[in-house]
Amino acid sequence: METVAWSCPENERAGRPLLLMLHGYGSDETRMSALFKDMPRGFVCAAPRAPVDISGDFGWFLLDYFLANDFAEVVAAATTVLAWLDTTMAKHQFSSVSVLGFSQGMAMATTLIRLRPEMFAAGVGLSGFALQNNLLGALEPLDRKIPFYWARDTADLVINPDAIEFTADWLAANTDLQQGRYEGMGHNFSPGEMTDVASFLTANVPGSFVPRG
Secondary structure, three states, rough: OOOOEEEOHHOOOOOOEEEEEOOOEEEEEHHHHHOOOOOOOOEEEEEOOOOEOOOEEEOOOOOOOOOOOOHHHHHHHHHHHHHHHHHHHHHHHOEEEEEEEEEEEEEEOHHHHOOHHOOOOOOEEEEEOOOOOOOHHHOOOOOOEEEEEEEEOOOOOOOOOHHHHHHHHHHHHOOOOEEEEEOOOOOOOOHHHHHHHHHHHHOOOOOOOOOOO
C-alpha cells in the first residue's frame, strides 16, 4: 500500500492492537483518519488509500449503483491488503488486528474476514455491505465467527435493499453479530455511532482500552 495514514509514529506502534480502517468508494484515507480520535486509545489505527483511481478519488474496485463488481478486482485488492498486513504485522508485532470499513470499505473488510477469518479479532461495518459471491460462499459458513458490529441508518438509500438483505443473512450466519441503528444519519457517520463502535471494540479487543489521564 503506497499511502497509509497512521494514528501514531512508527516508534509507538510495537505490541499494540492494530485497527485497519478502510474508506468507501470515491473517497480516500483522510475520511478514515478523521475518525482516529474516536477510536479506543490503545489501538494503532491505520487507514490505507485504495488503489483504484475514481475521478481523482479512490476505490477498492469498480462499482456501479447496483453494486455489481468484477470479482478478479476484488480478489486483487484483498490480496494486496492481506500482503501488506502480513508485512506490517511482522514489522510491528501488533498484539492483534481488527478491521473497520465504511460503505465499500465494509465490503472489503468482510472479504478480508472471509479469506482469513483466523487473522482478525473483531470487525466493524459502517453503512456498508458484504459481497454476494458464489466462490467466496462455497466454503461458508465460516468455522470461526468473530465479533462484528454492523451500524447503519435504515433509511440510507445508497446501499440497495437486496444488498442489505444478503448482508444481514451473511453476517448472522458467519459472525458473532451486534447491530446498531442510527436514524437520520444517512450514508454518513454520527457521534453516537462512533461512541458505540468504540465501546464494542473496547469490549472485544484486549489492549484497546487505555484510560484517559
